[in-house]
Amino acid sequence: MHSNDTLFLILCSAMVLFMTPGLAFFYGGLVRASSVVSMMMMSFGSIAIVSVLWVGYGYAIAFAQAGTGNYVGIDGFLGIDLSNLGLTRLIHDTLTNNDGSQLAFSGFQATFAIITVALISGAIADRAKFGAWMLFAGLWATLVYFPVAGWVFNFKTDSQGEIVTGGWLVKDIGLLDFAGGTVVEIASGASALALALVVGKRFGFTKGMHAPHNVPLTLIGVGILWFGWFGFNAGSELHADGTASIAFVNTLAAGVGGLVAWSLFERLKHGKPTAVGAGSGAVAGMVAITPACGFLTPFWAITLGLIVGVVCALAIDLKYVLGFDDSLDVVGIHLVGGLVGTLFIGLVGQSGTKLVGWFLTGDPTQLGRQAIGVAVVGIFTFTMSWLLATLIQKTIGFRVSNTDEIAGVDLVLHGEAAYAETDPRWSWRA
Incomplete structure (x- = not known):
């Protein structure tokens, strides 16, 4: 990798x-x-626990050298490159060769x-214990994310761009996921669904009962997410x-398409487009383009954004129909948006x-490959997440009591409040 590419990757990281x-915003x-x-x-x-685990053994699991035999477990599932525990080999190679490209890739x-x-x-906002969440985050990263990342992201190509070694979903199935x-x-998204089912609904869960408390804060978050998504x-x-x-261009196009489509949908359905809807639409568009951003023209990218803006706007109401409380619509936006975007490549x-697309070639093979990838990752992550969440729920408990939930989890769990007016410890004097 050229030094300019290393710098590019560091900035993107x-x-x-x-x-x-x-x-968080x-x-x-x-x-x-x-x-x-x-x-x-x-x-x-999540930043804290995942970073520690990634340096310790996460990279060694996700990016074990296929075919070397220098790891334990099942090749492609939970193989561990023992030489890279603590990023040991990466650091050695970086210092020996004065080349930081692989270390930059690890950081990325x-x-x-x-x-x-x-x-x-x-998915579990307003009601989850912080300690239980941290335990889940560590277990989930170890047993779910690191292996799945290896299935898709760990591959090597030859001079013609053909995959020669790597994760089985990409190499053997032929999944395209940029x-x-x-x-x-x-x-x-699939894991969020599992958690929502295990942890249960918020107190008084009905449509319209949990409105956003600070729309500008949410839009600031959308802006930061959009910047980072590039x-x-x-x-x-x-x-x-x-x-x-x-x-880069496709990320812009799909985000705009999602924003426009969701806003128009709200205008037609409710008479007014909302700022939260516009922000959610932009996020949905960027979710959908994530797997496809290197495989579409900008025309198809903005088309995908327009499609997913409407699909996700409809999907977020599924929780009321099916009776699960996905608090902040991780399922409706990330699971559904990711599914639509991944299949759209086919x-x-x-x-x-x-x-490779069916509409362009008349051959549905790639669509089938995409569907297999969606099914494998969705089923595996949902199942593992349900098992982990159930284990935590039945041992230390995942959610706070109804009393603490009604009172507000900030003071109960962290001993502080976001705003002085919500903190009873403040006394207001003229």
Whole structure:
């Protein structure tokens, strides 16, 4: 990797890391005023626990050298490259060769793991114990994210761009996932559904009962997420080249498409477009383009955004129909949006100059490959998350009591409030 590409990747890594504080703002504005600190701490807690685990053994699991035999477990599932525990070999190679490209790549992938874990927290807002969440985050990263990242992101190509070694979903199945539609979006969405089912509904859960407390805070979060998403998608090319530029433009196009479509949907259905709807639409568009950003033209990117803006606007009401409380619509936006975007590649995608989409070639093979990838990641992550959440719920308990939930989890769990007016310890004097 050229030194310019290494610098490009470092900058993109910083942008992606910034997405998690952005998510804290986005989620923080959507919850009750008495839950803001708790919600934000779940995001910052994810940064802490996932970073420690990634340095310790996460990279060694996700990016074990296929075929070397120098790891334990099952090749492609939970293989551990023993030489990279604590990033030992990476550091040695970096210092020996004066080449930081692989270490920069490790840092880039760490930020993906962080944001994926943080995304899940939105499903259990207002009612989850912080300690239980941190335990779940560590177990989930270890047993779910690190292996799945290896299935999709760990591969090597030859001079013609053909995959020669790597994760089985990409190498053997032929899944196309440019920046993590399966690994990040579907995995977080399916896991959020599992947590919502295990932890249960918020007290008084009905439609319209839990309105966002701070819309400007949410929009600030959307803006930070959008900025970081350019690094997320363009950086996944790993090189500052033409494909990275395409991914950048497609991220803009799909985000705008989602924003416009969701706003128009609200205007037609309710008579008024909302700021939260516009922000949610932009996020939905960027979720959908994540797997497809390097495989579509900008025309199809904005088309995808328009489609998913409406689909996700409809999908967020499924929780009321089916009776599960996905507090901040992780399922409706990330699971559904990731699914639509991943399958969309099989309809109109192209890999480089090679057309692969069914509508472009008349061959549905790639759509089938995409569907297999969606099903495998969705089922695996949902099942594992349900098991982990159930284990925690039946041991230390995942949720606070109804009394603490009604009082507000910020003071109960963290001993502080986001706003002075919600903190009874403040006395107001003239």
